[in-house]
Amino acid sequence: MGxxxxxxKANVKRGPxxxxxxxxxxxxxxxxxxxxxxxxxxxxVGLKRCGKSCRLRWLNYxxxxxxxxxxxxxxxxxxxxxxxSIGSRWSIIxxxxxxxxxxxxxNYWNTRLKKKLLLCNKQRKxxxxxxxxxxxxxxxxxxxxxxxxxxxHQTINNAYSWPSQQILFSTLIAPQNHDLAESSSAxxxxxxxxxxxxxxxxxxxxxxxxxTNQLASMNLVNGNTCNSSVMISNGYYPSNGVVIxxxxxxxxxxxxxxxxxxxxxxxxxxxxxQVDKSVLExxxxxxxxxxxxxxxxxxxxxxxxxxxxxxxxxxxSPYYVFEEQSLYMGLLxx
DNA sequence: AAAATCAGCAACCGCAGTGAA
DNA sequence: TTTCACTGCGGTTGCTGATTT
Numbered sequence: 449m450g451x452x453x454x455x456x457k458a459n460v461k462r463g464p465x466x467x468x469x470x471x472x473x474x475x476x477x478x479x480x481x482x483x484x485x486x487x488x489x490x491x492x493v494g495l496k497r498c499g500k501s502c503r504l505r506w507l508n509y510x511x512x513x514x515x516x517x518x519x520x521x522x523x524x525x526x527x528x529x530x531x532x533s534i535g536s537r538w539s540i541i542x543x544x545x546x547x548x549x550x551x552x553x554x555n556y557w558n559t560r561l562k563k564k565l566l567l568c569n570k571q572r573k574x575x576x577x578x579x580x581x582x583x584x585x586x587x588x589x590x591x592x593x594x595x596x597x598x599x600x601h602q603t604i605n606n607a608y609s610w611p612s613q614q615i616l617f618s619t620l621i622a623p624q625n626h627d628l629a630e631s632s633s634a635x636x637x638x639x640x641x642x643x644x645x646x647x648x649x650x651x652x653x654x655x656x657x658x659x660t661n662q663l664a665s666m667n668l669v670n671g672n673t674c675n676s677s678v679m680i681s682n683g684y685y686p687s688n689g690v691v692i693x694x695x696x697x698x699x700x701x702x703x704x705x706x707x708x709x710x711x712x713x714x715x716x717x718x719x720x721x722q723v724d725k726s727v728l729e730x731x732x733x734x735x736x737x738x739x740x741x742x743x744x745x746x747x748x749x750x751x752x753x754x755x756x757x758x759x760x761x762x763x764x765s766p767y768y769v770f771e772e773q774s775l776y777m778g779l780l781x782x
Numbered sequence: 783a784a785a786a787t788c789a790g791c792a793a794c795c796g797c798a799g800t801g802a803a
Numbered sequence: 804t805t806t807c808a809c810t811g812c813g814g815t816t817g818c819t820g821a822t823t824t
Binding site: 462463464465501508556558559 | 789790791792793794795
Binding site: 464499551 | 808817
């Protein structure tokens with residue numbers, strides 16, 4: 449048996465709202481509030497609309513201080529940065545942009561911002577040599593920033609859960625094996641060592657590392673809803689099969705970054721938390737094969753345009769490292 | 783000028799989480 | 804503890820105006 453519908457669909461009006469309906473709803477809510485019950489609201493207002501429809505109309509259009517129109521560059525940056533960090537969690541992103549609705553931001557990303565980023569960076573890319581030298585040049589600076597960051601933001605934002613694919617974007621400055629060993633020893637973590645000198649740790653342990661070792665990836669601190677364990681060795685192996693080589697050791701020699709094809713094509717990814725597959729595909733095409741004919745949609749083209757705005761610094765991890773062509777978003781100024 | 787295509791966006795749908803009974 | 808009504812969210816759909824052919 450299916451779930452009972454929230455309203456009698458045969459007797460509710462659907463489609464675009466008329467100005468009369470808008471003013472009725474607006475006037476009623478401004479005078480009486482929602483009463484905490486959207487389902488009964490249409491009756492009270494005298495509208496033949498579904499309660500959910502009323503709620504949506506109010507939240508996305510009628511409520512005070514809604515901002516419409518062009519997004520500013522700063523807003524663009526915030527959206528991009530948060531998207532790369534937490535994926536398509538539009539309500540959280542919207543919370544960083546007063547006056548903007550999640551629906552607005554979602555539409556803006558899907559129809560314009562993604563394309564805008566691709567286009568802009570394609571132009572940039574034409575004038576830049578294909579080396580990762582700028583990353584190396586700033587390596588120490590970034591490490592220093594990491595150190596500072598973890599020193600001051602150890603309790604950052606445990607409220608979020610991070611999509612598994614997000615690891616793709618947030619890793620990797622993974623500790624080397626011996627770094628982990630030293631870290632574990634120094635901090636009394638109980639790591640399990642495999643015979644192949646790989647280190648297996650749980651999410652909790654990784655969380656502990658992250659708060660004490662500035663080299664660990666910040667985003668992993670928040671993997672608290674992921675039950676699987678993770679492994680850091682020469683690469684990082686999240687549960688979804690995405691494989692990314694680390695890290696500091698191979699800074700100049702990234703060439704084995706890849707994505708598990710099944711994971712990439714899987715339709716079973718958590719629908720509300722996945723990072724846009726098209727973006728994953730961009731990453732895939734730009735990292736697995738450096739001879740790809742179509743480099744117009746690579747991750748390389750998206751990430752450099754994203755600067756890290758101070759206003760969200762307290763909320764999400766600011767550091768993203770992504771193999772040879774990627775940048776530390778927000779740390780390496782263009 | 784008409785038809786086809788594209789882009790933007792409002793609205794809908796259905797799932798998951800929450801809290802009250 | 805279970806059930807269920809309700810809310811909130813993200814993905815998707817489809818309408819409309821703009822642009823291209």
